[in-house]
């Protein structure tokens with residue numbers, strides 16, 4: 001397969017097939033730079049040179065009853081992660097203002113629990129979203145787990161939620177190896193409830209958990225199928241105490257290859273480099289945009305520390321790219 005012919009077909013609106021996506025994972029050695037160059041062109045064509053940033057806040061940390069094997073916040077693993085209940089609205093809004101000052105266009109409320117339930121918790125979340133939205137400085141987003149009732153998605157939409165993150169994490173085939181307390185279909189159903197309310201979908205996965213390239217491609221194809229607007233590409237940063245604590249980190253070029261294939265399979269999506277960026281890409285972080293990413297997170301992750309946001313803004317400038325203006329986010 002000629003990667004540049006595939007690139008040209010995608011630029012004209014074509015779609016990469018499963019076999020083609022699988023073949024992209026075989027690019028190696030000097031050919032790898034061809035893969036990155038083609039992915040970079042696709043990013044430029046569909047997303048331009050304006051990079052989006054988002055920040056997240058862990059609004060409820062630790063003691064999650066689920067058993068996701070990569071997660072330091074599951075109550076089943078001894079990880080020493082900080083534990084606290086849902087923060088109050090003022091604390092959340094204050095942090096949203098700080099994220100806007102750092103240059104983020106989106107601010108996500110993230111909670112460690114199975115899913116969002118009706119009652120006081122939903123009321124608190126909706127009040128936080130309404131207040132952040134009313135300030136008009138940053139888009140309010142959320143990542144609050146499984147939604148089992150359409151009325152919850154409706155309440156979030158009415159409160160002004162812009163985008164909801166709910167990762168597929170991996171392929172349907174591999175999913176039972178990473179979680180047994182909920183299913184792949186639970187995750188797909190959550191996305192359907194949100195889409196029905198017109199909420200943007202942020203959904204991606206974690207690479208480097210022992211999955212095959214077939215698993216990677218099948219997850220990306222499912223993300224294309226569900227119409228993910230934003231696709232976070234996380235690289236496993238093994239957390240001591242979790243069942244994945246001893247898994248070796250993915251090499252940087254393999255991480256970049258995952259970003260490039262994601263760009264080929266989801267050409268119009270906002271491909272976001274997320275967790276594990278610093279730990280796995282190391283000095284090759286500056287390559288992430290040239291391998292197809294159009295977005296990254298600013299500041300800290302859920303249970304690990306990100307780097308100084310000023311370094312990322314400088315990186316953008318050094319790469320000849322610019323930060324998207326806040327208004328640009330409404331376009332996707």
Ligand code: SF4
Pocket residue numbers: 064065066067068071072073074111112113114145
């Ligand atoms: S549901 Fe979320 S917070 Fe809970 S264990 Fe899984 S990934 Fe961690």
